[in-house]
Amino acid sequence: MVVSDAGYGLFGCVEELTDEEINHIIATNLTGSIQLLKTALPCLREYPDEVRAELRGEESPALQM
Numbered sequence: 001m002v003v004s005d006a007g008y009g010l011f012g013c014v015e016e017l018t019d020e021e022i023n024h025i026i027a028t029n030l031t032g033s034i035q036l037l038k039t040a041l042p043c044l045r046e047y048p049d050e051v052r053a054e055l056r057g058e059e060s061p062a063l064q065m
């Protein structure tokens with residue numbers, strides 16, 4: 001089982017964000033998930049009949065594959 005649950009949001013005015021804050025949220029919310037998938041997919045591909053994937057957004061229903 002692989003669970004990717006890292007992520008956070010920032011509240012406030014976009015023009016007040018620093019480059020460091022922007023880079024950190026992208027690294028956490030996007031790059032972290034991509035790195036997890038790159039690591040997990042080779043193992044998951046060994047058992048294609050046993051894999052069930054769900055992609056969820058905070059406010060959206062699950063997308064099942």
